[in-house]
Amino acid sequence: MSSRDALDEARQLSQMLIAISDRAKQDFASIADSLGLPVHLARAVVLLGTPAPMRDLADQLACDRSYVTSLADQLEERDLVERVPGEDRRVKLLRLTSKGAEVREQISEAVANRALVLRRLTHKQRQALRPLLEALLQEDAAPHASSR
Amino acid sequence: MSSRDALDEARQLSQMLIAISDRAKQDFASIADSLGLPVHLARAVVLLGTPAPMRDLADQLACDRSYVTSLADQLEERDLVERVPGEDRRVKLLRLTSKGAEVREQISEAVANRALVLRRLTHKQRQALRPLLEALLQEDAAPHASSR
DNA sequence: TATTGTTATACTCTATAACTATA
DNA sequence: TATAGTTATAGAGTATAACAATA
Numbered sequence: 001m002s003s004r005d006a007l008d009e010a011r012q013l014s015q016m017l018i019a020i021s022d023r024a025k026q027d028f029a030s031i032a033d034s035l036g037l038p039v040h041l042a043r044a045v046v047l048l049g050t051p052a053p054m055r056d057l058a059d060q061l062a063c064d065r066s067y068v069t070s071l072a073d074q075l076e077e078r079d080l081v082e083r084v085p086g087e088d089r090r091v092k093l094l095r096l097t098s099k100g101a102e103v104r105e106q107i108s109e110a111v112a113n114r115a116l117v118l119r120r121l122t123h124k125q126r127q128a129l130r131p132l133l134e135a136l137l138q139e140d141a142a143p144h145a146s147s148r
Numbered sequence: 149m150s151s152r153d154a155l156d157e158a159r160q161l162s163q164m165l166i167a168i169s170d171r172a173k174q175d176f177a178s179i180a181d182s183l184g185l186p187v188h189l190a191r192a193v194v195l196l197g198t199p200a201p202m203r204d205l206a207d208q209l210a211c212d213r214s215y216v217t218s219l220a221d222q223l224e225e226r227d228l229v230e231r232v233p234g235e236d237r238r239v240k241l242l243r244l245t246s247k248g249a250e251v252r253e254q255i256s257e258a259v260a261n262r263a264l265v266l267r268r269l270t271h272k273q274r275q276a277l278r279p280l281l282e283a284l285l286q287e288d289a290a291p292h293a294s295s296r
Numbered sequence: 297t298a299t300t301g302t303t304a305t306a307c308t309c310t311a312t313a314a315c316t317a318t319a
Numbered sequence: 320t321a322t323a324g325t326t327a328t329a330g331a332g333t334a335t336a337a338c339a340a341t342a
Contacts, residue, residue, distance in 0.1 A: 054324065064310070065323070088319075088322090214336095
């Protein structure tokens with residue numbers, strides 16, 4: 001019975017967390033949209049605060065290198081990014097153009113301003129929230145003998 | 149300056165929330181996978197706790213009716229769901245078969261057991277978390293004159 | 297006329313495999 | 320031989336549009 005309650009509580013909290021993050025993603029999508037960008041391009045722009053090898057971007061986006069090629073093509077078409085040669089001559093870095101940097105600034109500011117955590121929580125509540133989120137994000141420790 | 153800090157804090161917290169929900173989704177995906185189900189079918193099974201018109205499922209999944217047709221086909225192939233006629237003769241209800249109900253029970257239990265909120269938080273922490281999440285999920289109230 | 301579910305079709309996002317140029 | 324980026328192609332997931340049956 002109390003175990004059942006715990007499971008229900010877990011389900012509820014999990015669903016709330018997912019709903020919250022879905023909202024945050026919607027917010028991001030609508031910001032990207034207001035700038036005329038598909039979400040995946042906006043994400044890439046945000047990640048390119050500093051010029052990076054295409055390979056690194058693939059790692060950060062957890063996607064294939066070939067997909068980064070297509071992202072880079074789209075970003076170049078929009079004049080947001082340019083490919084610049086790396087030291088290792090196999091490598092190409094993606095670097096924001098000045099327009100790209102401007103767009104990145106706009107996204108970044110809009111995201112922060114619309115953030116649910118700012119609109120809905122007081123400073124004190126945010127302070128209370130952080131350690132809870134940190135606990136949730138702990139890496140799986142050396143698994144207990146019993147689990148799994 | 150303190151405004152800048154607030155924006156950084158907002159970014160951090162938002163990213164943490166998204167990371168947490170991504171994990172929860174990964175967990176769900178791996179549960180679905182362990183039962184041999186694609187995620188979208190597992191989600192549908194979870195939603196079908198009680199028989200529902202295909203139209204309702206489309207609303208809950210926020211997808212097109214035509215896509216529900218294809219979900220229903222796949223679920224029927226696996227003998228998890230059957231189409232039963234509704235009162236309104238245009239309507240078909242999706243109802244879990246006994247196998248479907250069993251699978252639903254398995255998913256539900258696995259989800260709750262693996263839930264990060266149970267694995268990482270104490271009871272007290274969960275109690276502290278809930279009101280914060282509730283605040284984050286408040287509907288947008290009558291917008292302030294200033295906003296937007 | 298409007299709505300439910302279906303069918304056929306097409307699109308978007310992303311991956312895989314094979315290729316090139318370097319290392 | 321292994322790695323970075325590219326190309327061509329294919330797949331999964333989902334939508335759109337037109338349709339039949341019913342309301």
